[in-house]
Amino acid sequence: MAAKLTVDDELSSKIVSRHLVFADVALQYELGPADDAPVLVVELAPDEGLEMRAIEYLGRADTIVRAASVLDATGKVSALPSPEEPLVTWAGTRLDETFTDHLRAALTVPGQASGSASTDKWYEALGPFMLLRTHAGEQSPYTEVLICTRIRSIGALFVRVAQFAHSADASVAQLVNAAFDRRAHLEDFVRVEGSVHLREGNVHLRYEKDVEIEEKITVVGDASIWHLTKSMWAAVENGHFPGFITNPGYELTRWHFVQSNFEVTAPDNEVGHYAFQRVADDQYLLKMKQFSKDSLRRVETFRGGLQIPDADFDGYLAREFPNLTFRRLPDFRRTRFDINVQSVVTGHCFGIETDEVTLSDASGRKLRQVETEYLETRRHDGMDGTTIDAELSRLTGLVEEHLAGLRIAAKRDFYSKLSFLRDSAPTADR
Known part of the structure; x- marks a missing residue:
């Protein structure tokens, strides 16, 4: 039978x-x-x-x-x-x-x-x-x-x-x-791993190419971002973030880099934030963000493997972007710990990215944030890009609840690194 x-x-x-x-x-x-x-x-x-x-x-x-x-x-x-x-x-x-x-x-x-x-x-x-x-x-x-x-x-x-x-x-x-x-x-x-690119495309699909979709929670006061990361990682692993799991084999990633910053002030339709990140072998990654105000979505593109003798960023920008006007902002050091999670219902992949930014000038002013960012979507039957915003917002809410449980004061907003740099500049330079 x-x-x-x-x-x-x-x-x-x-x-x-x-x-x-x-x-x-x-x-x-x-x-x-x-x-x-x-x-x-x-x-x-x-x-x-x-x-x-x-x-x-x-x-x-x-x-x-x-x-x-x-x-x-x-x-x-x-x-x-x-x-x-x-x-x-x-x-x-x-x-x-x-x-x-x-x-x-x-x-x-x-x-x-x-x-x-x-x-x-x-x-x-x-x-x-x-x-x-x-x-x-x-x-x-x-x-x-x-x-x-x-x-x-x-x-x-x-x-x-x-x-x-x-x-x-x-x-x-x-x-x-x-x-x-x-x-x-x-x-x-x-039947292939996520790093393998196929003729038809990657095993993951990123909706809204060249657009960063990210919410931010700004930490008020002092807090250990390593302690916070470990605590939140354990919470996800123990099922306290319903509907989310860590990415098996890629649960946590850690980053550190020095970043040189420039604000794009003109023309109006190109304003935003350009940043050079120093990587190994004296090469740089140029991150270009275009946005007129802090918001959920911002255009983001990259140029990698740049050789810039003597770190002459002003000269590079003048040559490569002659139609743009730039304002130099303070450099900073950034340490970031990412918990990589996936939604079991929607297949969307997100980063819970806890970072600490320290200005390289004499002030040493710090910014601590937890960013929740949409990364990509695992290809599956019934994929739906319209669910990204709701699932991202739900994840951000779970992060807020976790911070509250740790008695860490925080504010949910879209406060960008550019706004932090503007606010940190001397009054005469604003």
Whole structure:
């Protein structure tokens, strides 16, 4: 008899059941398949959040098996005995050893010794392949198909590539087979890492090219930005930022640079802030921002790899931008710690960027801010750029709540580094 979806009676019918599918990696990548490697289907704990998920992250503890089945090459599904105690199925880089022992015992061919080479060889071929999220309590049941896009020792990341409707009594085999029919959707954006650029585009899409979308929270008074960063990072990791996860394998980045600043004062349609950031090997990055007032959106472009002898920035600007008028502003040193997060519902990626700016002049005046910035969107089924502002605002609100919990006084605004530099300039220069 075909295995059916299982739902505990005490749980509401409006839950999302989840099945983690392990399969031969050759089904996703063009490799020679392992002989007789089955498809392993593991039922995980259900999700009581009814929202669809653009992405889902499974750490080691999230892969505990409730029930398991094996799907053979003919599409036949066979239920496996349930383990006597909760078992983790995936241990970062491989199937968990204790769970593998359970599989060996359950799948040993009569008359064949458990643990022989022939019974073990296909275990090595399996990896997290896809996650099925079945909304069985809906009037029109449907299943989301999320394909594994990243594996790290800390866990695996899945991205939604398709969804399909089905009957309420659909079996596990029917769901898995239907999902396999749709697994190749967005394949070229799922089976590569984010740093790889494809002919069709990157695995991430940045809406509104050359536009910075950013909110700011200015810290009032003294505060340790390192302490604040660690505290907020832990809060996201512990689920206190609902709907957001850290970017697996790229959770925290740290930066430091010296910046030389120029205000563009004319013409009116070009006003803004140009800044030279010194990088390694005596090269500079020129960051060009165009805006007439502090706001959520600002035009931002870059020039990298610049060689500027003797740091003659005035000469460079005069040569490269003869139609613009500049005003030199104080240099500053900037230290920034970024928590990189993703929205599981929308697939949008954001930075929670905590920085401290110190003027290089005699005043040593400081500015501390937490910036929440839209970075990009992971390509997935149902992408929607119209949700960026609302999700960014929600994230900023969570940051505000966290600061309040730490008793750190702060003000939410769009206060820019340019405004800080203007306010710090001598009265006669303003």
